[in-house]
Amino acid sequence: MFSLILIGVMSMIALALLLNLLSLLRGPELVDRLLALDTMYINSIALLLVYGIYVSTQLYFEAALLIAMLGFVSTVAVCKFMLRGDIIE
Amino acid sequence: MTGLEWLISGLLVVGALFVLLGSVALLKLPDFYTRLHGPTKATTVGLGSLVFASLLYFNLHQQSLSLNQLLIALFLFISAPVTAHMLIKVALHYRLKAFINTQGQDKVSQD
Numbered sequence: 001m002f003s004l005i006l007i008g009v010m011s012m013i014a015l016a017l018l019l020n021l022l023s024l025l026r027g028p029e030l031v032d033r034l035l036a037l038d039t040m041y042i043n044s045i046a047l048l049l050v051y052g053i054y055v056s057t058q059l060y061f062e063a064a065l066l067i068a069m070l071g072f073v074s075t076v077a078v079c080k081f082m083l084r085g086d087i088i089e
Numbered sequence: 090m091t092g093l094e095w096l097i098s099g100l101l102v103v104g105a106l107f108v109l110l111g112s113v114a115l116l117k118l119p120d121f122y123t124r125l126h127g128p129t130k131a132t133t134v135g136l137g138s139l140v141f142a143s144l145l146y147f148n149l150h151q152q153s154l155s156l157n158q159l160l161i162a163l164f165l166f167i168s169a170p171v172t173a174h175m176l177i178k179v180a181l182h183y184r185l186k187a188f189i190n191t192q193g194q195d196k197v198s199q200d
Contacts, residue, residue, distance in 0.1 A: 001090050005098045012105040016112035023116045031180050032121055038172055039115055039128040045161065046108055046136050049143050050101065058147065061157040068161060072168040079175035083182055 006054045013047045034078055041071030093150055100142035107135030119188040121180050129173040137162060 020043060024036035045064045052060040080087050090098075114127025140162040147155045187194055 002094050002098065005101065009101045009105040012109050016105075016109045019109075019112040019116050023112075026116075029121065029180075029183070029185055031176060031183065031185065032124065034179075035121070035125060035128060035176055036115060038176075039112065039132060042128070042132050042136060042165070042169075043108060043112065045165070046104070046139050049136075049139050049158070049161070050105075053097075053101075053143055053146050056146075056151065058155055058157060061161065064161055065157070065164070068164050068168070072164075072172060075172050076175055079172075079179050082179045083175075 003054065006050060010047060010050050010054065013043055013050065017043050017047070030082065034075065034082075038071060038075045041067055041075075093145070097142045097146050097150070100138050100145070104135045104138030104142065107131050107138065109135075111135065120191055121185050122177070122187055122191055125173060125177060125180075129169055133165065133169045136165060 017040060020036050020040045024033050024040065027033040027036055045067055048060045048064040048067070052058065052064075077087050108131070111127040111130075111132035114131060115124055118124045118127065140158045143158045144156075147153060147158070181197065
């Protein structure tokens with residue numbers, strides 16, 4: 001029963017990822033695509049957390065932490081580039 | 090299923106619902122300024138609920154102390170507002186078109 005609920009939760013998050021992909025492909029401006037990509041990072045962290053509960057191992061948390069850090073840094077880098085035309089001045 | 094498993098399942102379902110709601114808001118809302126609300130608020134609340142469920146599962150159900158999830162939650166709660174601030178600065182810099190019913194357009198300087 002518990003693993004069934006976990007599978008249902010994982011499929012809901014996967015559906016959210018698919019909707020993000022749709023809005024990433026659609027987004028009229030570049031900022032919309034950047035927002036959709038950032039949401040995809042956060043949703044993949046959520047998917048990794050639930051998968052870690054499903055196989056009951058702690059191995060995936062380091063991967064989730066790495067995705068969180070790299071996603072934040074890359075989003076801020078692209079934002080700086082779009083604001084100033086340069087990342088490190 | 091024990092009571093603890095029911096509690097963890099409830100937290101997981103609420104978290105997944107909020108994450109899904111954030112993505113639906115990202116897809117359905119009319120302009121960028123309203124679209125930013127979904128991922129920055131609903132998705133963060135959903136991820137907080139998922140992290141809390143994961144914390145309960147590994148610390149109480151598995152009987153082993155682990156605080157890794159708390160690190161993820163802390164980092165995301167710090168980084169999500171910063172990301173939203175940068176994105177809205179980019180949107181104001183490029184002067185994106187707002188939907189006619191979006192509130193607060195008069196507060197943005199129209200120079």
